[in-house]
Amino acid sequence: MNTLHNMQIFVRLIDTGSFTSAAASLHLSLGTASRAVSELEEHLRTRLLHRSTRRVSPTREGLAYAERCRRILADVARAEDDTALAADHPSGLLRVHSFASLGHRHIMPAIQAYRERHPDVHVELSLSQALANLFDGSCDTSIVAFSPPPDAELASFQLGRSQRILCASPGYLAARGVPQSPDDLQLHDCLTLRTATSSSQRWCLEGRDRVSVTLAVDSVVSINIAESLATAAREGMGIAPLPAYAALDELRDGTLVRVLPQYTIDTREICILYPSRRFIDARTRSWINFICDWLPPRLDKDEAALSELAPEAEAPGVAA
Missing domain, CATH: 3.40.190.290 (D-Maltodextrin-Binding Protein; domain 2)
Structure with missing residues (x-):
């Protein structure tokens, strides 16, 4: 399981409010987006979403997890940006x-x-x-x-x-x-x-x-x-x-x-x-x-x- 990738899909789902919108914005199939959230729930042994035939909504645990995911993904993005900058711009200790x-x-x-x-x-x-x-x-x-x-x-x-x-x-x-x-x-x-x-x-x-x-x-x-x-x-x-x-x-x-x-x-x-x-x-x-x-x-x-x-x-x- 690619945990970071699944986190990204889950956060996008919370932001857009639907699997269809989340999958489209990430250029993924609807099945891929659905499996990502199911894998997270199985891994965490916690239900993250309330699902019905018409809509999905986050559980209380799902909301808390989404906020943690946002911070983790932001840290990863900053780390990648800093590392890429180090590869392009001379700085730091030599x-x-x-x-x-x-x-x-x-x-x-x-x-x-x-x-x-x-x-x-x-x-x-x-x-x-x-x-x-x-x-x-x-x-x-x-x-x-x-x-x-x-x-x-x-x-x-x-x-x-x-x-x-x-x-x-x-x-x-x-x-x-x-x-x-x-x-x-x-x-x-x-x-x-x-x-x-x-x-x-x-x-x-x-x-x-x-x-x-x-x-x-x-x-x-x-x-x-x-x-x-x-x-x-x-x-x-x-x-x-x-x-x-x-x-x-x-x-x-x-x-x-x-x-x-x-x-x-x-x-x-x-x-x-x-x-x-x-x-x-x-x-x-x-x-x-x-x-x-x-x-x-x-x-x-x-x-x-x-x-x-x-x-x-x-x-x-x-x-x-």
Whole structure:
């Protein structure tokens, strides 16, 4: 039995005063309308109508039930309208997760630009190096850098790539010397970035000739946030692999210097992840569309800026 449908027929019957009028207004047969009320009475074990050969009229229980049905049907209609609106108009709470360093440099400015277009959306941003659980309802999308990709069951769009580069402070290089080859790194203090999608203890250096060198690194300090790792490198604690977007400002102002600039470390894909491609609400869909347009050119700009910087690591008083 379709209870809501039968309720609708019963309320229309009370409003029109006859089965014939109720059936016609709902484009139903007279038999369908009659069966709907009979099914309700059987289900409720209560007589809802007084019937005669000439007319029908509601019982006292029928009148009370009709009023309850009106409220239920009105609530259902409002719920459907609100849900349909959510599917068409971005509003409500959008929960975004991002890796911390990527979030600081790019996602927070993106949220500001997004909300200028969609002011009815409120954003909750979580920054973490842990992978978000997109199936438990705690967040709507996650923007991460990875190699290899995480959960294959997630829907995703690729936003770009980012390479990691080796950096150190001029003071550290003045004191310890500038590495000339990957093997020289074994003589230096190495700082490592610890994330949910990568191992910090092995560095795979890829040269411009596409030849790769893999090193086992004895990390003196391991940190899970790229900005904190950059701070450690600035303070002269050692040589650190940093995402390009986390190192650019320090490379520009000279507080960091690129080490072995002919090498990069495991270029990573940056993607937006979300649970499903079906029935995405308007705020999530509009955010995905926005970030797919907004972020790629900024990642490309980071890579272009990196290539324009002085290529060689050279510390004061130290020959490169």
